[in-house]
Amino acid sequence: MAAVSSVLRGVRPSAGRPAVVIATVPGIPSVLAGWALARWHRAHLIVEMRDAWPDLIEPSGILLRRGRAGDLRRVLRDLAARVVRRTVTRLQARADLVVTTTAAFAEVLRSRGVRNVAVVRNGTAFEPVREHAPVPLADRPLRVVYAGTVGRSQGLDVAVRAAALVQERGYAIDVRIVGHGNELEPLRRLTAELGAPVRVEPSVPSTEVRELYAWADTVIVSLRDWAPFEWTVPSKLYEVMASGVVASACLAGEAASLVSANGAGAVVPPGDVEGLADLWCGWLSDGVVPAASPDAAAWVAEHASDEVLGHRYAELLDELLPHPLLPGRADRGARY
Template sequence: MRILLVTHYYAPEFGAPQRRWSALIQRFIAAGHQVTVAAPVPHYPSGRPTPQQSRDHRVGAVERGGHGETVLRTAYLPHRSDIGTRTADHVVAAADSLRRLLRRFTRPDARPDVVIATAPAIPSLLVGRVLALHWKVPLVAEMRDAWPDLVTHVGPAGAVPVELAHAASPAPLRKGLGLLIGYAKGAVHHTVTHRQQGAQTVVTTTGRFAEVLRERGIAEPQVVRNGTDLDGVHPQVDHAPGDHPELRCLYLGNMGRSQGLDTLVRAAARLREQGVPIEVRMIGHGVEATALAALAHELDAPVQVLPRIEHSDVEEQYAWADTVVVSLRGWAPFAWTVPSKLYELLATRRHVTALLDGEAAEVVREAGAGDVLAPQDEDALVRLWGRLAADRSLAAVRDSGRAWVAEHADDDVLAARYLGMLEDVVRGNAMEGRTAGA
């Protein structure tokens, strides 16, 4: 089977989409399939390639990926962290990928048997649909997390982002901006749902979002979770009694608006004031990192905000911790999502402090992996970490989380499920072609 993946995020970048597709493609190729990936020159997360990436990757280059896949590098647009320049980057990359792929696959016998287009970025879905229609092959639209709901979620109707609310006075202008933003986001939502409905199969990473898609008219969405490689995650052990007096709490991942991490800083500051020995490490990158460090300084909280580290250094941090944290705000679409990092945390055997709702909370409870609190519940977090600090046995390692991953979210299991689905889609398309030609 010849597989084409259209994506905006790919190795050697680090991130959840990149890790997912590296794991899947490694196993697709090991099973004897051919994979071509169309992706821009690496430029995540900064919006620009590093000097090394600029030397190693060129627009238009055809590379051999780390697992034997063919990678076609497309154009990109340097961008900042705002949604406007990032969306422009997505559009530029998508347009260039469409042009280059149409030129690359001119011979019918060399064309892909199936096209997978994955969002984010949303323009990739349009490219996938155009190519699939042009080549008369099936399209698989993969919706990582609750897309487009996360990008179109604005809370109460007509709400205006804070940065615009400050800039947009008087009140009539604020109201006008609210209506304009609401209209634009509604249009995005309608467009993406239409693109989903144009695919032979829609893949999502959670069961709850699959239910939402069914309600929107998507027939039989498939669920292939994010996952982790159990062989690549070292199971942790308990610290020796008296090894350290403080409770060690680790957050490792994105520090954006979605995570609500100020709750951790405020809880740690309150516990310090109560005389509870505690240390919090927050490691990663994101638009909120600077603000979190400033808040920790202002509150004199026992919190370190540290830059992103290489994946090879992650195990050292897991070994340091007593509990690992996963956190999302209480926004409605997050009830349908599961942070991809959660599966790796479960595999470490460490106690999980989960400030989550919805399916992600259900995973932690089902796995018996730790304690689940309501999103951004600062009081509950103070009480929980106080108990763990007083009785470290409550944060003892447990095998149940790793066992849950082995059954539900191991990369080998997920890749086999994905391949089976792709083979069914290709087989069904071939049968339809024979019927139409009869």
């Protein structure tokens, strides 16, 4: 309904005639709305892929539900998934510019024949909450935080199971999962079932996230072991890298490479409960949590700060359009 409303508003004379229409995915209907408006106004179309769509359709089950093999509803959903996949892929190929948030997904799209692909990463303005130094545990529990969306994509049941395993091994750990999403209640039930030392809490204002990070010895950044997530870097990772807190990264692909290459924390394969428990037990056994490297925050400042990304987007718009949007203005980067 939001996509239809956007089209109806966009074709009104009062809306003016845009030079560029930008469609952001997800949600998927916004691509169709953007394409329709671009055609109506004879404008350039930019498709922003904030995640690895349409490849996430199948593993996420966004259009699918479990059912019997011969279930008509299942057949129709399979058909809908294929149609959506083909439609999104075709519109990506027809766009004047496709913007992705990772270099890995940009290469995937180029391999499919998308001719004009650029990378503008997710950004952050997060400031450090501590100095880059090891954190002594001093006979206290390891403090672990996750703050953000609590959905299927994050696979946070792994953290709950790992915390329970750490406790079974005789170590003290205090895990806080703070956020909003469909998996809050399932995680609460799992925590109770396992007797895990985990607190599942509602989301807090963004101003209080800094307090959570300052309390924590390590921050979880987690995605499920779905293949398309190897081309994805969660925006939460940039926040953690900027914070100075060491990451417990349950990631693969480009995101895992960023953590390892910049000394932002320790990487565990997605879904690896024992591996995550081993990591935390190792720190508890040593009595110290290693420091994150200053290289992590430096990389974010250079590649993923809001200012840098805004300038990059402005450059892309100037490359796309035959004339500057506001000719004669000296500060070209501030026009958009």
